[in-house]
Amino acid sequence: MPTRTVVIIGGGIAGLATAVRLIQNGIQPIVLEKRPFLGGRAYSFTDSDTGMEIDNGQHVFIGACNQFQDYIADIGASDQIRLEERIGFPVLKHGTTRWIKARKLPGALANLSALFGYTHVGRVGQLRILWGLLRIKLTRLGANSTHDLITFDDWLRDHGQNDETLRNFWNLIILPTLNDNITGVSALTGIELIKVALLSGRKNPGMGIPLTGLSTLLGSNARDFIESHGGEIRTGVDVHSLEISDGRITGVRTTSDELVEGEAIVSAVPAAAMIPLIPGGSKGQDDFFTPAESIRTAPIVAIHIWYNRPVVSEKIVVVLDSPLQWVFNDTDLKSRTEPGQHIVISLSGAWEWQDRSKQELREIFTAEMAKTFPAARTAIIEKFTIVKMLEATFRVTPGSRRQRLAQRTPLPGFYLAGDWTDTGWPSTMESAVRSGNLAAEYIAEDIGTGDQFTLTQSEQGT
Numbered sequence: 001m002p003t004r005t006v007v008i009i010g011g012g013i014a015g016l017a018t019a020v021r022l023i024q025n026g027i028q029p030i031v032l033e034k035r036p037f038l039g040g041r042a043y044s045f046t047d048s049d050t051g052m053e054i055d056n057g058q059h060v061f062i063g064a065c066n067q068f069q070d071y072i073a074d075i076g077a078s079d080q081i082r083l084e085e086r087i088g089f090p091v092l093k094h095g096t097t098r099w100i101k102a103r104k105l106p107g108a109l110a111n112l113s114a115l116f117g118y119t120h121v122g123r124v125g126q127l128r129i130l131w132g133l134l135r136i137k138l139t140r141l142g143a144n145s146t147h148d149l150i151t152f153d154d155w156l157r158d159h160g161q162n163d164e165t166l167r168n169f170w171n172l173i174i175l176p177t178l179n180d181n182i183t184g185v186s187a188l189t190g191i192e193l194i195k196v197a198l199l200s201g202r203k204n205p206g207m208g209i210p211l212t213g214l215s216t217l218l219g220s221n222a223r224d225f226i227e228s229h230g231g232e233i234r235t236g237v238d239v240h241s242l243e244i245s246d247g248r249i250t251g252v253r254t255t256s257d258e259l260v261e262g263e264a265i266v267s268a269v270p271a272a273a274m275i276p277l278i279p280g281g282s283k284g285q286d287d288f289f290t291p292a293e294s295i296r297t298a299p300i301v302a303i304h305i306w307y308n309r310p311v312v313s314e315k316i317v318v319v320l321d322s323p324l325q326w327v328f329n330d331t332d333l334k335s336r337t338e339p340g341q342h343i344v345i346s347l348s349g350a351w352e353w354q355d356r357s358k359q360e361l362r363e364i365f366t367a368e369m370a371k372t373f374p375a376a377r378t379a380i381i382e383k384f385t386i387v388k389m390l391e392a393t394f395r396v397t398p399g400s401r402r403q404r405l406a407q408r409t410p411l412p413g414f415y416l417a418g419d420w421t422d423t424g425w426p427s428t429m430e431s432a433v434r435s436g437n438l439a440a441e442y443i444a445e446d447i448g449t450g451d452q453f454t455l456t457q458s459e460q461g462t
Contacts, residue, residue, distance in 0.1 A: 006022055009239045009277075014436045025440060027447075038218070042056070062206060080211050081209065089207070100115070120320065148187070154187070240252075268435075289405065310331075329342075358386055
């Protein structure tokens with residue numbers, strides 16, 4: 001049985017990943033989540049009309065998200081995700097479809113071949129993109145890199161890119177991945193992303209999709225694993241403050257004045273929710289926490305439309321020069337057999353849309369769907385809903401790298417997890433898992449571990 005106990009504030013992916021890794025180190029986690037459900041910003045809800053589990057928005061991962069995939073395997077849910085072997089999706093512009101699709105070639109050559117036939121960018125534009133990719137490949141990013149001080153847009157323009165390539169290729173990747181326009185993200189993060197996603201193995205940019213609702217995939221499976229291995233999860237518990245004894249964080253006090261003690265405490269909540277917990281404010285502790293006060297966030301708006309019959313033939317379609325951005329055929333992605341079709345339109349960097357009313361968004365996007373997909377012109381809309389995530393991700397603007405704190409803090413007994421912490425990844429499910437793994441490993445180093453957790457043969461699938 002675990003011989004040490006750690007309290008985790010927050011039941012999102014980062015907190016749950018921390019708990020799983022602690023269990024693997026023989027440490028008992030207690031997860032406290034103030035909401036009635038787990039998963040944080042990745043959750044689903046039951047549609048009152050259909051009874052189906054509907055995700056708040058379309059979440060995807062790529063083949064390079066190794067720690068996320070390992071985490072899914074650890075909680076026994078590998079059969080609930082699907083990963084494509086290589087990159088491939090259609091891009092629709094003014095009624096013309098072209099594919100970014102990798103050929104069956106070795107290594108990064110497969111990814112570079114995806115430009116062949118992508119004529120939304122002319123031949124000269126394709127050569128510009130290849131030159132930009134070569135420059136990224138050769139760029140070295142050190143600890144003191146100045147690439148975090150300029151935008152990726154400026155860097156790319158300095159390396160042969162123009163409006164055509166930026167609009168039709170680079171921002172097509174950056175906007176949905178970093179939830180921000182290419183003019184707003186740092187060159188450091190953009191270069192890191194392209195290096196990992198396009199300039200490494202052929203499987204790295206392959207797109208991964210959850211096959212079940214997010215609350216099942218990320219919440220229920222994690223709960224089952226954690227509780228079946230000696231951990232504890234409490235929902236509906238809001239943490240008010242940290243408890244200090246002899247200069248060390250030894251527990252948390254909830255808003256109901258309950259004291260929950262542990263040999264270490266992990267904050268796995270957004271930076272804005274973590275800062276108020278710091279005893280004496282963030283200005284103490286050698287100003288370690290102060291940079292996190294400057295973290296800014298970006299919104300995502302998800303538009304769900306149910307049609308009475310299929311209107312989109314592909315599973316995923318990217319639409320250029322249109323407010324639609326990325327269109328997901330959720331019915332086909334989850335292999336459902338319903339007669340109609342559930343479409344999810346994912347709007348990244350959605351400042352333009354976050355304050356619009358449901359009726360206004362309905363008028364704009366149903367009209368845009370009818371304009372873009374002919375079958376939508378005569379199909380009946382059976383249901384329409386929107387989900388606004390106003391603080392969906394943190395922004396990776398120039399200079400933001402210093403805002404991302406390490407998982408081990410100067411407060412003895414206090415650790416951080418969360419996609420916003422220093423993981424080397426942008427605001428993704430992969431970053432959340434990496435942060436939890438790092439926090440748990442630091443804790444194991446600092447307080448020691450209990451009996452190491454070992455999977456049984458049945459859990460290993462043997």
